[in-house]
Amino acid sequence: MNVTRKAVARRPYVRPMQGWWKRDPFFVRYMVREATALAVLVYAIVLAVGVVRLAQGEAAWGAYVAALRTPASLVLHAVLLVSFVVHA
Amino acid sequence: MSEHVLSADAVRTIEIQVLRYRPEEDEKPFWQSYTVPFSEDMSVLQGLQRIKDDIDGTLSFRWSCRMAICGSCGMMVNGRPELSCKTFLRDLLPGPVRIEALAHFPIERDLVVSVEPFIRKLEGIKPYLIPKEPRTLAEGEYRQTPAQLERYEQFSSCINCMLCYAACPQFGLNGEFTGPGVLALLHRYNADSRDGGRAERMQVVNAEEGVWGCTAVGYCSEVCPKGVDPANAVNQNKVNSAKDYFLRFLSPKGASA
Secondary structure (H helix, E strand, O other), X not given: OOOOOOOOOOOOEOOOOOOHHHOOHHHHHHHHHHHOHHHHHHHHHHHHHHHHHXXXXXXXXXXXXXXXXXXXXXXXXXXXXXHHHHHO | XXXXXXXXXXXXXXXXXXXXXXXXXXXXXXXXXXXXXXXXXXXXXXXXXXXXXXXXXXXXXOOOXXXXXXXXXXXXXXXXXXXXXXXXXXXXXXXXXXEEOOOOOOEEEOOEEOXXXXXXXXXXXOOOOOEOOOOOHHHOOOOOOHHHHHHHHHHHHOOOOOHHHHOOHHHHHOOOOOOHHXXXXXXXXHOOOOEOOHHHHHHHHHOOOOHHHOOOOOHHHHHOOOOOOHHHHHHHHHHHHHHHHHHOOOOOOOOOO
16 A cells, blocks of 8 residues: 555544435424424414504404405415424 | 345345545545445345455454444444444345444544544443442342332443434534433433432533533434433433522522432
8 A cells, every 4th residue: 555644643534514404304304393483483473463453452453353364364374283283 | 024046156246335534545535335245144234344354454344242232333324323233234225335434423434433522421421320328238239119210221221332423413513512322321320219429410411511402303212223212311301400400599409309
């Protein structure tokens, strides 16, 4: 064997951790579950807005309930529900 | 099981790819492929031994007992931490089988990793029974109920193979993290009714590098070859650590419960 430079006793190689969560399906599932925490945050905001609107009187509350009944809101809530099931 | 009938001259082979690293020659690791004669009863470790004996004597790896109790031969097999003596080539057909040193540890050479930081952590938890009070032989043996035994028994199965560390991204991101295996062993002693070392070990639990470094990925408990559940030990000690923190307001010496 042709060893040109003087052999160094030890030179441990540290592998990079970039993109670690893509390495194993287990880590991907873990990250998906972590991401569902954002859905919890979104729903907390929706409920908090509801409390504020309730305090502002009947008209404000009515508008809030009407907004909840829109198709966009229903889709959002369906997505949130699925996220919660994943999170649980 | 199906029976494989071989003609006399047909030698079955399997491709084994190994991540090589020779510190005196290589800047960084590289994959090297070997074609190895293989039989139904061969473990991955035996495949590596075939390479070292007959094909390439420069390949380095650790092994000892060949029966999943010494904890020496842990490595990444197709990306998953495994004991190579407990993993069989027949289950990995048709191959290629990709073998790499345990993830998250620095590679010393080929499949050999640095273990000193792990050993230091292991020593740091005082992994032995510390008697509550001096006891004479005349007092006889310690007695435990089955319930007391059950509290720590599974955690005493740890063989220090470090597969759980290769499964723990938090350890990979921060090598100072005490990590699943050592925390499980710490719990093994703290949960033992004969032991009196809890106060000393709680300092390791409560430290920045202690249980709170865990983000509950849970892969450690998946990969353990001995059925230990380190994630469970860590969770129990998150509760213990929280109790330790809050109960000190009630009892100046800290919680002993």
